[in-house]
Amino acid sequence: MSKKLLMLVGDYAEDYETMVPFQTLLAVGHTVHAVCPDKKAGDTVATAIHDFEGAQTYSEKPGHRFALNHDFDQVDVDDYDGLVIPGGRAPEYLRMNERVLEIVRQFDSAGKPIAAVCHAAQILAAAGILKGRTCSAYPACAAEVRLAGGNYAEIGIDQAHTDGNLVTAPAWPAHPAWMAQFLAVLGTRITHA
Numbered sequence: 001m002s003k004k005l006l007m008l009v010g011d012y013a014e015d016y017e018t019m020v021p022f023q024t025l026l027a028v029g030h031t032v033h034a035v036c037p038d039k040k041a042g043d044t045v046a047t048a049i050h051d052f053e054g055a056q057t058y059s060e061k062p063g064h065r066f067a068l069n070h071d072f073d074q075v076d077v078d079d080y081d082g083l084v085i086p087g088g089r090a091p092e093y094l095r096m097n098e099r100v101l102e103i104v105r106q107f108d109s110a111g112k113p114i115a116a117v118c119h120a121a122q123i124l125a126a127a128g129i130l131k132g133r134t135c136s137a138y139p140a141c142a143a144e145v146r147l148a149g150g151n152y153a154e155i156g157i158d159q160a161h162t163d164g165n166l167v168t169a170p171a172w173p174a175h176p177a178w179m180a181q182f183l184a185v186l187g188t189r190i191t192h193a
Helices: 015-027 090-094 098-109 118-127 139-147 172-186
Strands: 004-008 031-035 044-051 059-067 082-085 114-117 161-163 166-169
Touching (some): 004 015, 015 031, 015 044, 015 059, 015 082, 090 118, 098 114, 114 118, 118 139
Parallel strands (some): 004 082
Antiparallel strands (some): 044 059
């Protein structure tokens, strides 16, 4: 059965972490509403491409313009079956928006699936939903997971971790594992003929 999902994005969200899950979830038949505070359907957000090129942290390059397809002000959590939060730099400022945090808390308190990757853990921590839970994130966010009372999952960059309704991963190389685990929590079954 098709699911209706909400994706919280913002300027300088990581390009792959926005585009790939959006397109993957559409490809398996789900509806995805991509929203950003203070923006409406048809507006865009700038994305950033983060890469791992041997430096002590990721590099950043300009990404694509990602078109939003729903109005943030129209979000009603009751209308959705799950939440997706890409990483990148967007979570750094989105976590300062009380409505964003309220949305995350509502999804979590309802036990609805939440997929968060990379720096999205900053939003989870700010929303106060990590206490006693195990969460993966980009390694630089491990301190925030721990300060929020969570257990940081030290897993490979291409792996994901599920803790109840929460599916997390360290970065975009984990997309196959992250999306597979999120789809499993959603109850999505893909069969091959």
